Amino acid sequence: MSKRRYPPIGCLIPFEAAARLGSMSAAARELGISQPAISRHLQLLEADLGQALFHRNRRGLSLTAAGRDYRDAVTLGLENIARATEILRAGGDQTIRIAANFGFAQQWLMPRFSRLRASYPALFFRLLTSDQDDELTLANSDLAIRFGTGDWPGWHSVQLFQEEVFPICSPAYVGERPHLHKAGIAAGDLLGERLLHMDEVNARWLTWANWLRLQGLKPPAAKPQLLYSTYPLLLQATLAGEGIALGWRGLVDPLLQSGSLVQLLPGLHRPEHGYFVTYRIGHSAEKLLREIVDWLLSEMPREPSP
Missing domain, CATH: 3.40.190.10 (Periplasmic binding protein-like II)
Structure with a gap:
């Protein structure tokens, strides 16, 4: 296997700075070296590569097509080196x-x-x-x-x-209940349905009781017969057609887009x-x-x- 030939390594950081800032003077100030030193690094790199990386004019530097491609590769490499260095300085893997x-x-x-x-x-x-x-x-x-x-x-x-919450159910569940896919369905139409509940030990999430109150409705007095301890379990029951659950925008979007679940009503926003x-x-x-x-x-x- 032939030996890999690297560019002049010391030229890469000055090149990245000049390419990013569009100026040898600005690159020199950032790196704390002189402008002639930046110029020498760029000339050495271009000579090694055999082609120009910059157009030079009175207003500064602009990259050639080759320079843009090389900048992208060098920037990615330096970012990976910087990240790996930070990890090692923090104590290894x-x-x-x-x-x-x-x-x-x-x-x-x-x-x-x-x-x-x-x-x-x-x-x-x-x-x-x-x-x-x-x-x-x-x-x-x-x-x-x-x-x-x-x-x-x-x-x-x-x-x-932000939080956006709405009732969801499976296509099979709504398909067996024509009143749920009629025009003008309202929150009150859900009161007689099987509402699937999360364990309500944490009030940070909206519960059915609070969601119904925010719709101007009185929650059912009867306690739910079954509480689901995690949201994935609740979604699994909803997908199986067990009832209607509350869905959170951002979490259930793929299930809605695939048609696995149906959104019954517009979302309720709590932007805070x-x-x-x-x-x-x-x-x-x-x-x-x-x-x-x-x-x-x-x-x-x-x-x-x-």
């Missing part, structure tokens, strides 16, 4: 522990987990799932996906999406509530965590689901 409730973990995070790992190949990820949102549960997490209003003292929080990605203020890997937060935000749809 780094594990990022992400805490999330069962519903968010299964419905939103897991379909994206392989892409997250591929984006950070030097990291190890551990997913911690629990519906308990307390200090003891979150103590071992680096990132926590939390539901609420974003007000957690000592934590940075960035909202992923929603899912937030959070990490502790002063975390030792704060820069890396901010990167991962940005990655998670990039996975959000550009337009709201219908």
Whole structure:
């Protein structure tokens, strides 16, 4: 196998700075070296590659087509080196522990987990799932996906999406009840139906009782016969046609888009509530965590689901 021939390694950082800033003077100021030194690095790199990377004019630098392609490759390589360096300086192979409730973990995070790992190949990820949102549960997490209003003292929080809640059921369930797919169905039409309930020990999420009150209706007096301990179990029962559940925008969208579930009524918005990605203020890997937060935000749809 032939020996791999690398470019002049010391030229790559000056090249990246000049390409990003569009100026040798600006690159020199950022790197703390002289402008002639930047110029020599760029000339050496171009001579090694055998082609021009920049157009030089009085207004500064602009990349050639070859320069743009090379900039993209060099930038990616330097970012990977910087990330790996940060991990080693933090003490070697780094594990990022992400805490999330069962519903968010299964419905939103897991379909994206392989892409997250591929984006950070030097990291190890551990997913911690629990519906308990307390200090003891979150103590071992680096990132926590939390539901609420974003007000957690000592934590940075960035909202992923606002809360929008609506009744959902299977096509089979609604198909057997013509009154549910008539025009002008209202919230009151659901009072005589089988409403599927989560265990209501945590008031952060909307319950059927609160959802009905917000619709101006009085909840049924009878207690539900069955409570589901996690949201995935509740969705499984809904998919099986057991009844009507409350669905959260962002979690059930793929099931609606595939036709596995049906949305019965428009969504109820509580914009001050929603899912937030959070990490502790002063975390030792704060820069890396901010990167991962940005990655998670990039996975959000550009337009709201219908």
